[in-house]
Amino acid sequence: MNRYEPESLELSELSPEAMYELFEKHAWGDGLPLVPPTRERVDAMLAFATGDPDEVLTTLLPRAGIVTRRVVAINAVLAGCPPVVFPVVLSAIRALAKPEVNLRGVNATTHLVAPMVIVHGEIVARAGFNAGVGAFGPGNRANATVGRAVRLILLHVAGARPGFGDAATHGQPAKYTYCAAENLPECPWEGYAASRGVHAPSAITVHCGEGPHNVHDAEADGDPALILDKIASSMATLGMNNAPISHGEFFIALGPEHAQSLAMRGLTRTDISSYLYERARIPAGVFRRHFEELAWAQWMKTARDEDRLPMTAHPDNIRVFVAGGPGKHSLVIPSWGMTKSATVAVEG
Amino acid sequence: MATAIYRPDSIPGPEVARLAPSPKSLAGLRIAVLDNGKPNAGVVMTRVAETLAARVGAMVTLVTKKGPRGESANAAIPCAPDVFERVLAEADLVLTGAADCGSCTAYSVVDAIALEKAGVPAVVVTTTKFKPIAETLSEQFGLKETRLLVLPHPIGGTDRETLCQWADAGVERVIAVVTQVR
Numbered sequence: 247m248n249r250y251e252p253e254s255l256e257l258s259e260l261s262p263e264a265m266y267e268l269f270e271k272h273a274w275g276d277g278l279p280l281v282p283p284t285r286e287r288v289d290a291m292l293a294f295a296t297g298d299p300d301e302v303l304t305t306l307l308p309r310a311g312i313v314t315r316r317v318v319a320i321n322a323v324l325a326g327c328p329p330v331v332f333p334v335v336l337s338a339i340r341a342l343a344k345p346e347v348n349l350r351g352v353n354a355t356t357h358l359v360a361p362m363v364i365v366h367g368e369i370v371a372r373a374g375f376n377a378g379v380g381a382f383g384p385g386n387r388a389n390a391t392v393g394r395a396v397r398l399i400l401l402h403v404a405g406a407r408p409g410f411g412d413a414a415t416h417g418q419p420a421k422y423t424y425c426a427a428e429n430l431p432e433c434p435w436e437g438y439a440a441s442r443g444v445h446a447p448s449a450i451t452v453h454c455g456e457g458p459h460n461v462h463d464a465e466a467d468g469d470p471a472l473i474l475d476k477i478a479s480s481m482a483t484l485g486m487n488n489a490p491i492s493h494g495e496f497f498i499a500l501g502p503e504h505a506q507s508l509a510m511r512g513l514t515r516t517d518i519s520s521y522l523y524e525r526a527r528i529p530a531g532v533f534r535r536h537f538e539e540l541a542w543a544q545w546m547k548t549a550r551d552e553d554r555l556p557m558t559a560h561p562d563n564i565r566v567f568v569a570g571g572p573g574k575h576s577l578v579i580p581s582w583g584m585t586k587s588a589t590v591a592v593e594g
Numbered sequence: 595m596a597t598a599i600y601r602p603d604s605i606p607g608p609e610v611a612r613l614a615p616s617p618k619s620l621a622g623l624r625i626a627v628l629d630n631g632k633p634n635a636g637v638v639m640t641r642v643a644e645t646l647a648a649r650v651g652a653m654v655t656l657v658t659k660k661g662p663r664g665e666s667a668n669a670a671i672p673c674a675p676d677v678f679e680r681v682l683a684e685a686d687l688v689l690t691g692a693a694d695c696g697s698c699t700a701y702s703v704v705d706a707i708a709l710e711k712a713g714v715p716a717v718v719v720t721t722t723k724f725k726p727i728a729e730t731l732s733e734q735f736g737l738k739e740t741r742l743l744v745l746p747h748p749i750g751g752t753d754r755e756t757l758c759q760w761a762d763a764g765v766e767r768v769i770a771v772v773t774q775v776r
Contacts (some may be wrong), residue, residue: 250605254598274602283600305607308700309734312604320600350704351670354731355697402602410730413696491668539631541668584670584697 249300250312252320257282274402275324276394276422283323291319294332295594304343307350309405313339315594317403318395325395330373331388333594334450335395338363340593341452342396346586352454353406356413357487359454359582360420361400362497363393364567365427366439367448369592377427379571382458382499393423420457426569432502433568434509439589441515446591453497453565453587456486458577463504465574470507473576474518478525480578481557489528490537491583492546492559498522499569499577515566523561527554541583611737614710616773617686620650626685627657628677628716630702631667633750634757635692639719641761642743643689646768656684660705669698673705682712687772691719692749699727707737715772721747741771 258264262279269275292299299316306313322335342349342361352359365375376386405411430437439449461480463473481496488494531551543559625643629636643654658664660673681688688709693699706716720728725744732740745760
């Protein structure tokens with residue numbers, strides 16, 4: 247099938263109550279109020295994309311639901327997206343469909359994994375994304391609705407309905423919405439997307455992992471390396487899936503103040519990854535005692551029990567970007583494990 | 595006033611698969627256990643296979659983990675190609691699992707459907723708590739009729755004696771799902 251035209255149905259009246267009634271009947275929605283996807287609203291969304299609205303772009307697992315620009319637009323309307331962010335939602339969905347993301351596993355697992363969307367480049371300012379104070383928090387329409395639109399597409403199109411296509415034991419708040427912008431103006435290094443070889447005016451990264459874990463270092467000692475020791479300590483824990491799965495990534499969201507302090511000491515993004523790779527370690531014997539199966543890189547299997555092994559097989563799996571506002575905080579965002587992040591250009 | 599709105603879902607587009615032909619008799623069949631490394635998966639599935647073999651005059655020819663060379667396993671990805679080929683070559687019936695978590699259920703069903711498509715009947719060993727997920731995913735992946743053996747929950751953390759009792763009690767069900775005419 248090369249083209250697909252979504253079906254319509256009848257909403258009894260244009261009210262939140264009528265939307266709730268209709269969507270609950272079909273077991274759709276995320277539980278929050280939804281904007282009715284009328285033809286006019288969906289067309290307004292599609293005006294920000296190019297190409298055939300009904301062209302089949304991909305399918306999303308586990309349900310193998312068909313993705314077209316219009317299907318994405320319908321869900322973006324439901325989520326409350328301003329049309330200007332539509333290409334960001336579309337690009338995030340394209341990234342999630344990449345095989346290395348392993349969306350079938352991401353959606354089906356009992357783990358609480360949620361796809362985080364990081365927005366890079368000129369669209370951050372143009373569409374009003376928040377990269378500063380409270381970037382991962384409430385109060386900004388672009389951040390809130392892009393993350394929510396992604397979730398609604400996973401629910402409706404990918405079939406990630408709790409208890410059926412989504413077996414998450416607990417779920418987590420980030421499964422409602424999980425989107426923040428990179429704080430490029432306060433990043434002392436090149437932007438994250440460019441560091442991954444994506445040289446586009448705007449880009450997005452998707453990383454399927456846990457919610458952010460806070461790292462507070464007030465820099466009282468005056469030694470910025472201590473910031474990294476705290477981050478390493480937060481990474482080296484046995485409970486996260488990075489522990490038994492060595493190809494998983496960590497995303498580290500440095501607050502701008504921590505980033506500046508590290509850069510002033512001459513540390514590059516690569517230095518930071520290397521340092522964390524060296525410091526976030528646990529003895530091989532401890533890993534072996536806690537896990538019946540270890541999905542380790544081949545070289546790690548040769549370690550003696552007393553050898554201290556890294557939390558991930560390669561420093562490049564530790565990904566650093568800058569986000570947030572003033573304050574002495576950074577974030578560790580672990581992975582689900584059997585997934586890889588993807589960075590793609592924003593395209594309509 | 596009634597208003598037309600779009601449906602938010604789209605049609606699912608899986609390739610529809612069919613079950614492999616069911617054997618008329620289980621006597622003489624070669625049984626393989628495809629272990630995804632979940633705690634006790636190998637224990638309970640091997641017991642099912644051995645009890646089944648003794649009951650019907652079949653034999654257990656292969657017990658392997660699903661990772662490369664059968665040395666290890668990761669439950670959240672498909673069976674390694676070399677192991678898949680070996681299972682196809684050495685077995686007429688496969689028990690695969692344990693499907694007692696989300697991603698491991700997804701990929702146990704994926705492996706079972708791949709085996710069925712290749713002509714080898716496969717039974718996904720799941721649990722009461724994950725039966726709804728296994729059924730939903732089977733349908734989503736294009737083979738609603740995927741053969742399931744549903745054991746009590748949980749497999750991980752349950753003692754060997756209890757697991758063996760569950761396994762023995764499940765053998766009749768395996769015979770039923772493997773031999774039933776559809």
